[in-house]
Amino acid sequence: MLQTLLRSLLTAGLLLQSLLAPARANNINLPDLGDESAAVISPAQERKLGEDFMRQARQSLAFLDDPEINDYIQTLGLKLVSHSAATQKEFRFFVINDPTINAFAVPGGFVGVHTGLILAAQSEAELASVLAHETTHVIQRHIPRMIAESQRLNTQALAAVLASILLASSGRGQGAEAGIALTSAAVTQKGLNYSRALEEEADRLGMGILAGAGFDPHAMPAFFEHMQSLNRLNESNLPEFLRTHPVTTNRIADARNRAEQLTYRQTPESSEFHHVRAKLRALAADNPAEIARGFKENLAQGKYRDADAERYGYALALLRSRQFAEARDEGRKLAERRPNKNAYRVLQAEIEMAAGKTGEALAVYASAYKKAPNDPVLRRAYAEALLKTGQAREAKVLIKAAVQQQPDDPALYKMLAQAAGDAGVPLEAHQAMAEHYHLNGNPKAALDQLQLAVRLAGDNFYLQSSLEARIVTIKEEMIPSQGKK
Numbered sequence: 001m002l003q004t005l006l007r008s009l010l011t012a013g014l015l016l017q018s019l020l021a022p023a024r025a026n027n028i029n030l031p032d033l034g035d036e037s038a039a040v041i042s043p044a045q046e047r048k049l050g051e052d053f054m055r056q057a058r059q060s061l062a063f064l065d066d067p068e069i070n071d072y073i074q075t076l077g078l079k080l081v082s083h084s085a086a087t088q089k090e091f092r093f094f095v096i097n098d099p100t101i102n103a104f105a106v107p108g109g110f111v112g113v114h115t116g117l118i119l120a121a122q123s124e125a126e127l128a129s130v131l132a133h134e135t136t137h138v139i140q141r142h143i144p145r146m147i148a149e150s151q152r153l154n155t156q157a158l159a160a161v162l163a164s165i166l167l168a169s170s171g172r173g174q175g176a177e178a179g180i181a182l183t184s185a186a187v188t189q190k191g192l193n194y195s196r197a198l199e200e201e202a203d204r205l206g207m208g209i210l211a212g213a214g215f216d217p218h219a220m221p222a223f224f225e226h227m228q229s230l231n232r233l234n235e236s237n238l239p240e241f242l243r244t245h246p247v248t249t250n251r252i253a254d255a256r257n258r259a260e261q262l263t264y265r266q267t268p269e270s271s272e273f274h275h276v277r278a279k280l281r282a283l284a285a286d287n288p289a290e291i292a293r294g295f296k297e298n299l300a301q302g303k304y305r306d307a308d309a310e311r312y313g314y315a316l317a318l319l320r321s322r323q324f325a326e327a328r329d330e331g332r333k334l335a336e337r338r339p340n341k342n343a344y345r346v347l348q349a350e351i352e353m354a355a356g357k358t359g360e361a362l363a364v365y366a367s368a369y370k371k372a373p374n375d376p377v378l379r380r381a382y383a384e385a386l387l388k389t390g391q392a393r394e395a396k397v398l399i400k401a402a403v404q405q406q407p408d409d410p411a412l413y414k415m416l417a418q419a420a421g422d423a424g425v426p427l428e429a430h431q432a433m434a435e436h437y438h439l440n441g442n443p444k445a446a447l448d449q450l451q452l453a454v455r456l457a458g459d460n461f462y463l464q465s466s467l468e469a470r471i472v473t474i475k476e477e478m479i480p481s482q483g484k485k
């Protein structure tokens, strides 16, 4: 009891801290957002807010750079969106490499999920239930609605929190920028509490989306209960998700009643869900040889939900611990079972690359790529291998296609810069590095790169003006958006 009390005080303290911290940053004036309807911010402004936030967040959060896992989360997220009332279809679901159990929504269509939550979910439907809930916060425009509300009630603390997000996104005050970026990221992750009414709406509409997409809606109360039991088991280590989503007996009961009333056509759990989890386990910070032994034991004892996924994790752990012969064996078994699964071909090629057999690796990639030229995961892995083996020109073609498909991934621009540089096109390399820095929230470095590109553009008028236009756009983002009444 005392412990519970202490913990809630601590939680309240943490929240208060994050509520008050940004207030010290400045005398903050919220931008004039017009009338207090839900339309205080236009969808276009909201999108820009989200994009700006993402760039800032890349400086303070550990974005997971694993194309396979990100692609899985994006696909799962878009499946949910397609069963929602969202008019906006551009969503970006991304993964943060953090063992705590958490997920969060950013205005404009961005939903982040921690690796800890993916591992804590006991079924794909549980993971989907959290994504559906967070997606609903975005679709129902809960943050703009809170801004409107905070203006009406003149709640200083909430206004300050939201202003700090807006401030960070406007890039106001270069000196304070880093601090604000950190604060706003922390706020969104830990401190930004929606009202109980908005939480209830996210649960209710989120569950509708969940069922519509063919997931068992009971997964939502099941996840809540799971969180509650984790909480009981480990009093000192409250899942982050619970800080912003207090799970009460009422909330669970409401969710369960609602689930009873929903009809749904259940689709089987995807094998990808288990593959992603196995990969996360294989890539955990612990000793890879130890992890490999764990997988081996599970396989021997039949302790798994998906045999292929368990073997996949085993092979990845073997690769990490540089046991190439064993890894190669497991990779071959998998590829024989499912010859068209590109993740297995990438695995096989990566094993050969790590073992120094680059010819074999490139042959695996080339044959798989011929069959699936649009698979983003395969394409990027192939491009990386081409880059490493000095085939920059070939790599550049693939990376350009990848960038076109996913223009918001800074890692791809870095690869493009390397490919362009190696291929002897420095101007293109500077352009790509500029986009890399820009997406990573470093506009000054981006401008430096663009200036270097301008010098190389010579008297190519068309190129000069497109570079100048890009410079103007980035400079405008850096200018505080004040005076815009």
Ligand SMILES: [Zn+2]
Binding pocket: 133, 134, 137, 194, 199, 202, 244, 245
């Ligand atoms: Zn919520």
